[in-house]
Amino acid sequence: MEDVLAYLERHHERDLADLQSFVRIPSVSTDSRHREDVRRAAQWVATRLIDAGVTDAAVNDTDGHPVVTASWTFAEGAPTVLVYGHYDVQPPDPVDRWDSPPFEPTERDGKLFARGVSDDKAPMLIPIRVAEAFLKTRGHLPVNVKFLFEGEEEVGSPHLGDFVRANAERLAADFVLSADGGMWRADIPTLTVSARGLCALEFTVRGPGKDLHSGRHGGALHNPLHAIAQMVASLHDEEGRVAVAHFYDGALAISEAIRADTAALPFHDEAYLADVGASDTFGESGYSTLERQWYRPTLELNGLWGGYIGEGSKTVLPSEAHAKITCRLVPGQDPARIRALIEAHLRAHTPRGVTLSFNKDDHGAAAYRIPDDHVGLTVAREALEIVYDRPPLVVGMGGSIPICDTFRSVLGIDTVFFSFAVGDENIHAPNEFFRLPRFFEGARAWTAYFEGLAKTSPSATSGTVARA
Amino acid sequence: MEDVLAYLERHHERDLADLQSFVRIPSVSTDSRHREDVRRAAQWVATRLIDAGVTDAAVNDTDGHPVVTASWTFAEGAPTVLVYGHYDVQPPDPVDRWDSPPFEPTERDGKLFARGVSDDKAPMLIPIRVAEAFLKTRGHLPVNVKFLFEGEEEVGSPHLGDFVRANAERLAADFVLSADGGMWRADIPTLTVSARGLCALEFTVRGPGKDLHSGRHGGALHNPLHAIAQMVASLHDEEGRVAVAHFYDGALAISEAIRADTAALPFHDEAYLADVGASDTFGESGYSTLERQWYRPTLELNGLWGGYIGEGSKTVLPSEAHAKITCRLVPGQDPARIRALIEAHLRAHTPRGVTLSFNKDDHGAAAYRIPDDHVGLTVAREALEIVYDRPPLVVGMGGSIPICDTFRSVLGIDTVFFSFAVGDENIHAPNEFFRLPRFFEGARAWTAYFEGLAKTSPSATSGTVARA
Structure with missing residues (x-):
């Protein structure tokens, strides 16, 4: 045989x-x-x-x-x-x-x-x-x-x-x-x-009902691209910590055993940065790079777009701007609750002159x-x-x-x-x-x-x- | 004949x-x-x-x-x-x-x-x-x-x-x-x-050398979409006034005669908003909508993009993010100087972990x-x-x-x-x-x-x- x-x-x-x-x-x-x-x-x-x-x-x-x-x-x-x-x-x-x-x-x-x-x-x-x-x-x-x-x-x-x-x-x-x-x-x-768990959402910021000429109309109306940039920027503090209220509530802390295991792994920031081609690490202070990647929650933009994105210039004040977000979660964070917190944060940060709506085809996992x-x-x-x-x-x-x-x-x-x-x-x-x-x-x-x-x-x- | x-x-x-x-x-x-x-x-x-x-x-x-x-x-x-x-x-x-x-x-x-x-x-x-x-x-x-x-x-x-x-x-x-x-x-x-005059610029924010999986890498590196949102958001204050230092220096003020002419025109914000389909006007306080459109300078995003912008979700931490800007200028503002001021502002607001570059094919007019x-x-x-x-x-x-x-x-x-x-x-x-x-x-x-x-x-x- x-x-x-x-x-x-x-x-x-x-x-x-x-x-x-x-x-x-x-x-x-x-x-x-x-x-x-x-x-x-x-x-x-x-x-x-x-x-x-x-x-x-x-x-x-x-x-x-x-x-x-x-x-x-x-x-x-x-x-x-x-x-x-x-x-x-x-x-x-x-x-x-x-x-x-x-x-x-x-x-x-x-x-x-x-x-x-x-x-x-x-x-x-x-x-x-x-x-x-x-x-x-x-x-x-x-x-x-x-x-x-x-x-x-x-x-x-x-x-x-x-x-x-x-x-x-x-x-x-x-x-x-x-x-x-x-x-x-x-x-x-x-x-x-x-x-890590996952929670995804996609949202749209709408200003005028149609694309307008940014020369003719610029200065009179809120530009959805400005609004979405401010809304997205409000999601993190300058050090990369998520700034959505209660986001970290209940998130399982990293145990001493895991910290020790992780620290013992053959991993060096310099080699990692060379591998991914980035100039520096970035993120929540007080954690190593691997800890942030594996055991800490994140809120990441996966896509952001609006206006004219082709070759050359087009002087448009666009009608809409869009963003796709996924969070990575740790034990203790419920995907539906995290999504609701982010939605509430974005609603509270929607400026005058634009409206906010969420795409409903989203998903989550603990x-x-x-x-x-x-x-x-x-x-x-x-x-x-x-x-x-x-x-x-x-x-x-x-x-x-x-x-x-x-x-x-x-x-x-x-x-x-x-x-x-x-x-x-x-x-x-x-x-x-x-x-x-x-x-x-x-x-x-x-x-x-x-x-x-x-x-x-x-x-x-x-x-x-x-x-x- | x-x-x-x-x-x-x-x-x-x-x-x-x-x-x-x-x-x-x-x-x-x-x-x-x-x-x-x-x-x-x-x-x-x-x-x-x-x-x-x-x-x-x-x-x-x-x-x-x-x-x-x-x-x-x-x-x-x-x-x-x-x-x-x-x-x-x-x-x-x-x-x-x-x-x-x-x-x-x-x-x-x-x-x-x-x-x-x-x-x-x-x-x-x-x-x-x-x-x-x-x-x-x-x-x-x-x-x-x-x-x-x-x-x-x-x-x-x-x-x-x-x-x-x-x-x-x-x-x-x-x-x-x-x-x-x-x-x-x-x-x-x-x-x-x-x-109004014009000054255009396009810039790119680069993070990692290639697109990465946002689950694996998220939290470890600066996401160019977060960075560009913060940089773009820094260009205006919350009331829509341009926040770039010296942007308004030398800009010709609106004369009393022009203010009177403009105020006398048959124009109403409500009708304008209904026409363009926007919920509210927005912009520099102290000026009427027409004054802001015709006689005040602006800084408008015409395009903003990066990451996955197709149907559905893609959990990517993108390598690059891009923005297109045009300013409208008034007499007294030099297009080349305004562009230099914005470039300096963006450089000063580029966070750790990403790099900034400008597209050189831009143009301006007084x-x-x-x-x-x-x-x-x-x-x-x-x-x-x-x-x-x-x-x-x-x-x-x-x-x-x-x-x-x-x-x-x-x-x-x-x-x-x-x-x-x-x-x-x-x-x-x-x-x-x-x-x-x-x-x-x-x-x-x-x-x-x-x-x-x-x-x-x-x-x-x-x-x-x-x-x-």
């Missing part, structure tokens, strides 16, 4: 070609023009699962983009994991900053460049490869595995909660093993134990932290040590995995992050890439994970683990 | 068709993709002049867009006017706000809708029509007329100064009669005696005011009274005619505004239109102007008029 790892090695080239096909599909979930592409990607994933031998794969419709599910649950008495990932991707903008077209995968220096390759297409393909290797060599998996791949992660998973709620029994598991998340660094294996002694973490630690010959470091995540909140509140289970993307792979930015050696390392680690989990006692994973 | 006005009337439909052909040419001078269209418009104007009987019409190359010139100078002993207009237009953005396509002229309710029809294609066609009517009926014009139509008015006429300087002798005249400018209102004839007793004004007053049966009101202009500054400094002559566009015709905005009855009224008025000017004594127009 062929060994699982040998099978994986023998099919490595085929799997790379598969990955290339997958990333060619522009499954941009934020853009309604790509609705059919998103569906095409879902279909691609379901077909890939069936080819792997997970025969009940299905494309499930939702009120948004589809959810792909599949399961193999014949390992009697063994633990059950719910493998999570997402097949949707961020928009490729600004397209002109890409060195190769975002949806034409291009290999350079052992990296594959394409939109979505790191977030999350390559990482989510790995457990499918590994399931296939077990099923085609041994005929069975060491543990029970359910798959759940969504197409709305990049828009905040607005329909996943309803789907999970409606299918709670079918999705029941001991914990979630997430192929989304990303390793902190390329050179050291890490385990992520927290993610922050997440897995208990230190969770068995899924212990197995992850051992699996990573098998592949990388050293114990992983424990890190936080600045980004958000809103589904952790969903899985905890609906299914009552925790989420273990086990992704082989690396945080520097330009996700959500031009020239996103994935390190191809990780495609095999990840497969080895998922193999070790399934085997390691099979060796734990069922009681340790039966949902009785402590939860924060 | 056919009468001049009868000739005009008989050719009205042909001239309207001509206007439609003219506005179909998208001569957008700010956009390099329309370079050939701008040239096509210049060629169209030259051909139209030749058809009118002004046989020396020529398309003159410059370092930018071409200048069209022509002349008829056989009225010995009569005054000479230099007729000015421009054949370039503003960009049509936002195109989706137009009720009919911007470059497909569409007639509704006696108005012709098209980009550039009011600013300045219909008004500049009128004197060509009138010259033709004189030449084809009487065989000569009552005065000497030179034509100068430029293609860079909407970008601040950057090459017109050099062109006028190099052709000063050829363009010599007693004064300029401008077909650009616009009447204040549709129901009352007005004479414009001042225009404010303008014609002496009250200029003969060209007197003739204009009489010509308007002939057509409209009432004396015109005296008004200021909020916008800028940078060429006044050029003509005064290079040719030593003043500019009389004599346009039949109206200020409410959505110039620089979607659904620009021109009132078609003005196309004939304007032709009658230009006919009366040329005839009236011929009756003045040569000495009154020979460049000896008082200048401010």
